[in-house]
Amino acid sequence: MKIKKVKIKNFKCYYGEFVLELSDGMNILVGNNEAGKSTILEAIHLALTGLLNGRQIKNELTQYLFNNTAVTEYLTNLEQGRNPELPYILIEIYLSGGDIELFEGNGNSERAKESGVSLKIAFDEKFQREYEQLVSKDGVKTLPIEYYDLVWSSFARETITPRSIPLNSAMIDSSSNRYQNGSDIYISRIVRENLEPEDIVDISQAHRKMRDNFMSSESIKSINEKIQQSAVLTGKKVELSVELLSKNAWENSLVTYLDAVPFHFVGKGEQCIVKTELALSHKKTKEAAVILVEEPENHLSHTKLNQFISKIAENQQDKQIIISTHSSFVANKLGLSNLILLNDKKAIRLNDLEDDTKSFFQKIAGYDTLRLILCKKAILVEGDSDELVVQKAYMLENDGKLPIQNEIDVISVGTSFLRFLEIAELLNKPVVVVTDNDGDIDAVNRKYSEYLGKNDKANIKICFDNAVDEGSLMIGKNPFNYNTLEPKLLKANKLDKLNAIFGSTYVNDNEMHKFMKSNKTECALKIFETENPIVFPEYILEAIKCWI
Amino acid sequence: MLDIKSNKLVIAAAGSGKTTFLVNEALRQREGKVLITTFTQGNEAEIRKKFVELNGCVPSHVTIQTWFSTLLQHGIRPYQGGLYDETIRGMLLVNEPSALRYIIKKTGFKVYYGEADYFSKHYFTDDSKVYSDKISKLVVRCNERSNGAVIERLNKIFTHIFIDEIQDLAGYDLEILKLLLKSKSNILFVGDPRQVTYLTHIERKYDRYKEGRIKEFIQTECRRVSCEIDEDTLNVSHRNNAMICDYSSKLYSQYKPCQSNQHEVTGHDGIYLVRKQDVDLYLQRYNPVQLRDSIRETINKNYKSINFGESKGLTFDRVLIYPTQPFIRWINNNNFELPPTSCSKLYVALTRAKYSVGIIYDYDEATNLEGLQKFFV
Numbered sequence: 001m002k003i004k005k006v007k008i009k010n011f012k013c014y015y016g017e018f019v020l021e022l023s024d025g026m027n028i029l030v031g032n033n034e035a036g037k038s039t040i041l042e043a044i045h046l047a048l049t050g051l052l053n054g055r056q057i058k059n060e061l062t063q064y065l066f067n068n069t070a071v072t073e074y075l076t077n078l079e080q081g082r083n084p085e086l087p088y089i090l091i092e093i094y095l096s097g098g099d100i101e102l103f104e105g106n107g108n109s110e111r112a113k114e115s116g117v118s119l120k121i122a123f124d125e126k127f128q129r130e131y132e133q134l135v136s137k138d139g140v141k142t143l144p145i146e147y148y149d150l151v152w153s154s155f156a157r158e159t160i161t162p163r164s165i166p167l168n169s170a171m172i173d174s175s176s177n178r179y180q181n182g183s184d185i186y187i188s189r190i191v192r193e194n195l196e197p198e199d200i201v202d203i204s205q206a207h208r209k210m211r212d213n214f215m216s217s218e219s220i221k222s223i224n225e226k227i228q229q230s231a232v233l234t235g236k237k238v239e240l241s242v243e244l245l246s247k248n249a250w251e252n253s254l255v256t257y258l259d260a261v262p263f264h265f266v267g268k269g270e271q272c273i274v275k276t277e278l279a280l281s282h283k284k285t286k287e288a289a290v291i292l293v294e295e296p297e298n299h300l301s302h303t304k305l306n307q308f309i310s311k312i313a314e315n316q317q318d319k320q321i322i323i324s325t326h327s328s329f330v331a332n333k334l335g336l337s338n339l340i341l342l343n344d345k346k347a348i349r350l351n352d353l354e355d356d357t358k359s360f361f362q363k364i365a366g367y368d369t370l371r372l373i374l375c376k377k378a379i380l381v382e383g384d385s386d387e388l389v390v391q392k393a394y395m396l397e398n399d400g401k402l403p404i405q406n407e408i409d410v411i412s413v414g415t416s417f418l419r420f421l422e423i424a425e426l427l428n429k430p431v432v433v434v435t436d437n438d439g440d441i442d443a444v445n446r447k448y449s450e451y452l453g454k455n456d457k458a459n460i461k462i463c464f465d466n467a468v469d470e471g472s473l474m475i476g477k478n479p480f481n482y483n484t485l486e487p488k489l490l491k492a493n494k495l496d497k498l499n500a501i502f503g504s505t506y507v508n509d510n511e512m513h514k515f516m517k518s519n520k521t522e523c524a525l526k527i528f529e530t531e532n533p534i535v536f537p538e539y540i541l542e543a544i545k546c547w548i
Numbered sequence: 549m550l551d552i553k554s555n556k557l558v559i560a561a562a563g564s565g566k567t568t569f570l571v572n573e574a575l576r577q578r579e580g581k582v583l584i585t586t587f588t589q590g591n592e593a594e595i596r597k598k599f600v601e602l603n604g605c606v607p608s609h610v611t612i613q614t615w616f617s618t619l620l621q622h623g624i625r626p627y628q629g630g631l632y633d634e635t636i637r638g639m640l641l642v643n644e645p646s647a648l649r650y651i652i653k654k655t656g657f658k659v660y661y662g663e664a665d666y667f668s669k670h671y672f673t674d675d676s677k678v679y680s681d682k683i684s685k686l687v688v689r690c691n692e693r694s695n696g697a698v699i700e701r702l703n704k705i706f707t708h709i710f711i712d713e714i715q716d717l718a719g720y721d722l723e724i725l726k727l728l729l730k731s732k733s734n735i736l737f738v739g740d741p742r743q744v745t746y747l748t749h750i751e752r753k754y755d756r757y758k759e760g761r762i763k764e765f766i767q768t769e770c771r772r773v774s775c776e777i778d779e780d781t782l783n784v785s786h787r788n789n790a791m792i793c794d795y796s797s798k799l800y801s802q803y804k805p806c807q808s809n810q811h812e813v814t815g816h817d818g819i820y821l822v823r824k825q826d827v828d829l830y831l832q833r834y835n836p837v838q839l840r841d842s843i844r845e846t847i848n849k850n851y852k853s854i855n856f857g858e859s860k861g862l863t864f865d866r867v868l869i870y871p872t873q874p875f876i877r878w879i880n881n882n883n884f885e886l887p888p889t890s891c892s893k894l895y896v897a898l899t900r901a902k903y904s905v906g907i908i909y910d911y912d913e914a915t916n917l918e919g920l921q922k923f924f925v
Contacts, residue, residue, distance in 0.1 A: 105626030
């Protein structure tokens with residue numbers, strides 16, 4: 001049994017409906033902070049266990065579970081005298097695989113023949129009259145959460161309990177949710193789920209025996225006698241005993257130890273690794289498991305992270321893993337084809353890209369892809385020298401601030417502009433391309449025809465010099481290319497200024513052209529570091545202004 | 549019963565160990581899942597008890613559920629979407645046709661909410677409870693609407709579906725039975741057509757097959773589906789002695805006479821006519837349970853008594869029957885055609901006792917009825 005799709009509506013940062021399709025094995029959620037990665041994990045875990053932060057959600061309904069925009073919209077509409085529908089939270093888990101027939105039905109938002117689980121936090125109709133009264137008295141200032149109810153059911157419209165869900169979900173995150181005695185809820189669950197029913201019977205009996213031993217020990221007996229002598233008020237028997245009331249009393253009084261150290265005293269990173277290991281080694285193979293891992297890089301050193309990732313990759317077997325990260329290392333190690341990019345509450349899988357683009361990104365280390373995904377805005381340039389020059393230009397226009405300080409990433413992409421633009425288009429990511437015209441305006445227009453003129457995209461700008469410069473300089477047998485960054489810089493600043501910046505003494509433009517061509521990076525560095533005033537070609541300034 | 553789909557109707561005689569048979573069949577299934585469904589909660593409890601007796605507990609591959617709760621959980625809720633999108637809050641048990649719209653005063657003619665124009669009023673109360681007489685009709689609709697997904701889903705969950713008390717199925721229940729017979733699951737249905745009492749339906753569909761004509765239904769309406777009809781396995785009574793078996797079999801000449809496997813001799817065995825004046829003495833001497841049609845019948849309050857309808861499924865050593873007028877007419881002349889309800893009531897009453905059945909009847913010296921003895925003081 002696997003999760004094939006998750007649908008989230010009005011839960012936390014998700015306004016309206018959000019759909020995420022998952023693959024059977026590894027799923028890596030990548031996105032910036034606030035992109036909603038953790039919310040997805042929380043939602044899945046909630047719908048499968050009824051737990052949010054380790055506590056039963058049905059006792060902890062609050063307005064803050066709801067999407068802010070949805071609530072505000074409702075309140076504004078109400079204020080303006082309209083009769084808006086009360087917002088509701090819906091989380092649907094669509095399942096695939098075996099043993100899911102009991103969950104089959106059309107009790108889902110698509111009214112489709114599917115198997116799955118639905119968790120809905122919605123207004124309870126039986127409070128209709130109270131609510132109407134509240135509205136007529138103008139008394140609704142916040143979401144009337146006291147009239148809300150949790151409906152947890154299968155797609156066959158059968159009310160469910162955590163026990164009736166055959167899909168175990170283990171959440172591995174940095175938060176620690178503990179029982180009163182300090183033992184971790186998840187770890188006890190994982191340990192418990194590893195046990196066969198007979199083992200559980202054995203444990204509770206051993207626990208009972210321990211209690212009996214305790215009660216029959218001489219010291220306790222004499223203490224109880226003492227208490228009885230002093231407790232004369234009610235005439236009832238007062239004595240010390242061990243709690244045995246709850247069904248799983250042993251769970252509350254047993255603590256998991258790790259090398260003789262109680263689990264919650266072990267370091268966070270180690271906790272994370274142990275939890276994952278236990279979840280992966282789940283014995284009951286029949287019971288499917290989904291393992292949710294939240295940003296493992298947060299509390300693991302690089303070596304530990306490496307260890308952790310290899311463990312996951314090796315032992316995954318038939319388990320479904322959903323992992324959120326912003327580490328390119330994690331993403332790379334676990335396979336880029338499993339990447340799900342989250343941006344602006346939209347999910348894009350690397351699988352959605354054109355085949356050759358996909359294989360391109362699979363070959364290059366995922367680093368630059370992630371940069372594009374994680375930044376707010378990007379400027380794409382061809383090489384390192386272009387990158388330095390654009391950074392410098394940006395600094396001069398922005399009181400010395402680097403673009404990255406304003407969440408603008410300048411990325412050198414070589415000749416792969418179009419591949420990056422394909423991702424940018426999917427992600428709706430604001431991107432400016434700074435490119436040379438190489439003396440052929442028509443060719444540039446053709447190359448970027450998908451993004452220019454009538455195909456203009458709001459989030460994608462292509463900047464290049466509209467003037468084609470010419471000259472007679474030859475480099476060997478080939479004519480010099482007057483239409484790249486360096487000649488354009490010379491054109492804008494003239495020979496003397498550049499000589500001053502480079503500390504050089506070239507007597508004519510051609511000498512300077514040759515020098516710059518063969519020392520691109522060095523020149524770019526000098527420009528980047530100079531205190532002298534410098535003029536940038538118009539198309540670079542245009543690119544920078546797009547994002548100011 | 550391995551991989552080949554099988555359908556089987558077993559006609560059971562009273563006291564033949566129907567419940568034991570069903571439970572053993574369910575325990576025999578090592579693979580797959582079994583659903584056992586029956587009409588009354590009483591019988592459901594009876595089946596559970598039998599599992600505990602024979603197996604210690606109900607094994608995890610067996611689900612026991614009443615017919616109504618099965619229909620609600622697996623028949624309606626999964627695929628109600630598109631037909632009715634409210635949450636269904638259970639069922640309302642009705643004894644007469646539901647969804648009354650109004651009565652024409654002059655004629656007393658009743659007008660009902662029709663399905664086509666008033667879908668939700670036809671099936672549901674205002675607080676979203678489904679009427680008990682419409683529940684199986686709604687299942688058929690859900691199945692139609694979902695292109696058969698309802699039955700397919702059941703097939704995927706349960707490899708074997710056992711239906712007990714089959715004689716009480718009527719109207720659209722029979723349509724569901726037909727769909728199940730055609731489906732992939734193995735269907736075993738058991739019942740005694742002689743013991744119809746529970747009328748769930750006032751529905752006109754398949755009207756001809758009410759009053760326990762389940763065998764005819766299978767032979768006529770389901771003739772294209774293969775279904776074995778077994779009238780032998782459960783035709784032996786472990787409860788009634790031969791005299792009781794022989795006499796009660798006369799009520800239903802269309803079925804094979806029931807055999808007896810109860811050979812104990814007590815000195816007062818068989819069927820006795822008891823004069824009114826001897827009733828108290830008879831009660832004192834043999835301590836039989838008094839069986840009556842309803843509480844309107846006066847009985848001796850010092851001895852145990854029970855209505856015919858409630859005695860179904862129970863076993864007593866001895867009984868004393870307070871007969872109704874139609875009973876008397878049939879006792880006088882076995883060719884008299886008893887109305888179906890009376891017939892099944894008398895059959896139930898006769899087949900409760902292991903050793904002796906007393907019938908209150910003022911005989912005289914001339915009385916000479918086959919199979920009946922006279923109680924003398």
